[in-house]
Amino acid sequence: MQSPHPPRPPHPPRPGTLPGESDRDLLALLGGPHARRHHAVALLLTRHWRATRDYAVVCLAAAADASAQLVATAAFHRVLGGPAVGALRPQLLVAVRETVRSWAADEGACVVLPELRKPTGGRGLRAAMSATPEKRQLAARAFQALPSASQCLLWHTEVEAEPINIPAGLLGVDTATAAAALEQARQQFRAGCVRAHRELAPTGECRFHNGFLDRPVRRGEPPLPDARRHLAACRHCRHAAEQLGRLDGGLDVLLAETVLGWGARRYLDSRPARRAARETSSGSSGERPAAGAPGGRHHTVPGGRIRATTGASRRRTALAVGVGLTSLALLATALATEGWSGEGSGTRATPPATLLVPAP
Structure with missing residues (x-):
């Protein structure tokens, strides 16, 4: 019996040291043997998941990361299920935008993800002329x-x-x-x-x-x-x-x-390399760094003050991470077991309600 749990994504190779598996190579493996499909899906998720989710946050104008996880999952499903056209990262980001636009026109989807009704999110994106x-x-x-x-x-x-x-x-x-x-x-x-x-x-x-x-x-x-x-x-x-x-x-x-x-400037601002440069610049002007490693109990606020993270905030973060991991598991399992043939390309993205796991 096949395990419902996908393999843990491997650490990405250190790009540039020696030529390795390209995105195009990995996409080609999606139609191959089961073990190789798992490897390809895991590595593609490792490489492109964060950026795809970040743009989903931008398109939804949502503070809730769980909603963005669902949109990002649908975008991966949409792109990896179709023919490769151009560089993969821009394709995934465009799929996020079109997924949000499509779901915003679906009243049932708006019930599941209220962010789709925001004028700065799905509703505004749907109303955009081009x-x-x-x-x-x-x-x-x-x-x-x-x-x-x-x-x-x-x-x-x-x-x-x-x-x-x-x-x-x-x-x-x-x-x-x-x-x-x-x-x-x-x-x-x-x-x-x-x-x-x-x-x-x-x-x-x-x-x-x-x-x-x-x-x-x-x-x-x-x-x-x-x-x-x-x-x-x-x-x-x-x-x-x-x-x-x-x-x-x-x-x-x-x-x-x-x-x-849509949201181009906000996406630029979300990029880790740009944030790191800004933080380095602000650090040199006197802002104190956050206490502890990422995920610790304190973070800096304007003026250099350190504020403790509340228990409620930590619980919300844990919930978002849990939903995100569930989304990733569903996506990786689906992609690795279906052995994409490209037959589903061009179809409308699956509404988010079908991706939710019922609460116990």
């Missing part, structure tokens, strides 16, 4: 046209603010190869934005100014007088100039707003 803002259409077209490896390198170094060895490990290559490919990815993305401006240009005058938009940006110069007059009258070209201007500074915001749209 997932990708108009001012990011060129960057969206350029990013989608990139090879998955280039998407992975740009996303993890710029948006996640991770060192090059992390995406190198996700791609199964060494750091030197990844660093060279990253520079190529930057060039590909810039060329793609310029090409998208030309292809989507509404008028011949826009196409005429195509080359005059990027060259001054590269040189750090203002646009030519004719180009400035055209920019004042043409929204399409103004958006293009703004996007091109972010390629040499602000690429993190550009990519996050392009791929995610």
